[in-house]
Structure formats: structure tokens, C-alpha cells
Amino acid sequence: MELYWKAAAAALLAVILGSAVGKQEKDISMLLAVAVCGMVGSVVISYLEPVLDFLWELEDLGRLESGVLGILLKALGIGLVTHIAAWICADAGNGSLGAMLQMLGSVAILYLSIPIFRGFLTLIQEILGAL
Amino acid sequence: MNMDIDLIFKIAAIGIIVSILNQVLARSGRDEQATMTSLAGLVVVLMILAQKIADLFDLVKTLFEF
Incomplete structure (x- = not known):
């Protein structure tokens, strides 16, 4: 669960840094948001992986x-x-x-x-x- | 799976540096160079991000079996 806390902290950090940078450089602030979305997205995927493996197991079990x-x-x-x-x-x-x-x-x-x-x-x- | 928190600081640092350079150049009457500096900063961040986004899409493709 450590990744969850890291992702939440990264999102908050990005909001603070983004608002600081965004006053002058809106484009870079937007790219910062994209970067954090990507990072949090990869955390989401890492949590989804075992769930999807379980779904494949269920498919095998149910002979779908x-x-x-x-x-x-x-x-x-x-x-x-x-x-x-x-x-x-x-x-x-x-x-x-x-x-x-x-x-x-x-x-x-x-x-x-x-x-x-x-x-x-x-x-x-x-x-x-x-x- | 590790999170590259440094990436956030890197992008924010580029943003702050570009912002300061932009202000200095704009105040000294070099508006064109200020615009070019902003553009260069944007391109640098885009170059950093493009690979990361491609990696994320590859991850999604692998996981969801595209």
C-alpha cells in the first residue's frame, strides 16, 4: 500500500508546484499535470494487475x-x-x-x-x- | 514498481527557471527571446514526458492485452 500514499503525495505536490509554476508558465504546469497523471496511472495499473489475473482465473474456472x-x-x-x-x-x-x-x-x-x-x-x- | 517523484521536481524546476528567465528577458525588452525561452522549456519538458507517456501506453496495452 506504500505506492498509494506515494501517489497521493505526488498528486498533492504536483498541485502545489503546478499552481506556483502556473502563474507564469501555464503550459509547463499542464505538462506537470500530465506527468503526474501518467505516474498515478501506472500505480493504478500496478494495483489492477492482480485483479485482472484473478479475473482470468475466474474465466478459466467458469469455462467462459x-x-x-x-x-x-x-x-x-x-x-x-x-x-x-x-x-x-x-x-x-x-x-x-x-x-x-x-x-x-x-x-x-x-x-x-x-x-x-x-x-x-x-x-x-x-x-x-x-x- | 517504483514512482519517479524526481520527475515532478524536475518539471517544476524547469518551469521555475523558464519563468525567471522569461521575466528577466521580458523586463530587459527582449520579448522575442523570452518567447523562445518559454518555447524551449516546453519542448524540453515534452521530450522528457513523451517517453514516459509512451511507456504508460505500452503498459496499458500489455495489461489489457491489445
Whole structure:
């Protein structure tokens, strides 16, 4: 849990230093925020790793169809990255860019989900055909 | 997994140095050089950050199996 405290301290430190630097150099203050977001993001990922391993174990245990969990995890990854990037854009005063990025994330997740929707459609056709 | 806290101090230090240089150059009437100094500071920080961001994206790609 030491990383958690370090990440929280780093975020607070970045806020203080960012506000000190931001009066003169807004661009560098924004880049400082990006750097800390990246650092905290890598801490988030290090905590997520065992959780995801556990999910893979659960998939094996439940003998789920292979690929379904992978798509869900990819969607989670896209969601995380999109959310962070969109907030950074909004903080830097580019709200429209952030909104566009969120739309890109949503569409990318939809694109990734096509095999699941197709499988669902096939299942419905099989059920209807069996009747 | 270790956190590179020094990176925060490094970026803040560059920001403070660029800010001071900017003020000094602007007060002595060298506005163009002040702008160039700001731009140079921004590029230096971007060069430091670009690799870190690429590393983070690689980490995300590996973890979520892209």
C-alpha cells in the first residue's frame, strides 16, 4: 500500500508546484499535470494487475467462452485512457477536444464489442430456428 | 514498481527557471527571446514526458492485452 500514499503525495505536490509554476508558465504546469497523471496511472495499473489475473482465473474456472473477457478488458483499458486524456484536455481548456476524445473512446469500445453483438445475434437466430 | 517523484521536481524546476528567465528577458525588452525561452522549456519538458507517456501506453496495452 506504500505506492498509494506515494501517489497521493505526488498528486498533492504536483498541485502545489503546478499552481506556483502556473502563474507564469501555464503550459509547463499542464505538462506537470500530465506527468503526474501518467505516474498515478501506472500505480493504478500496478494495483489492477492482480485483479485482472484473478479475473482470468475466474474465466478459466467458469469455462467462459474465450475472447469475451479479453474484449471486456480492452474496453476497460480504452475507457480508462480516454477518461484521463479527456479530463487533461478539459483542464487545459480544450473541452471540445476532450469531448471528441470521449466520443472516440465510446466508438472504439463499440467497434471492439461487435464480435459479442454478433455472437448474441447468432444465438438468437439459433433459438428462433430451433422453435 | 517504483514512482519517479524526481520527475515532478524536475518539471517544476524547469518551469521555475523558464519563468525567471522569461521575466528577466521580458523586463530587459527582449520579448522575442523570452518567447523562445518559454518555447524551449516546453519542448524540453515534452521530450522528457513523451517517453514516459509512451511507456504508460505500452503498459496499458500489455495489461489489457491489445
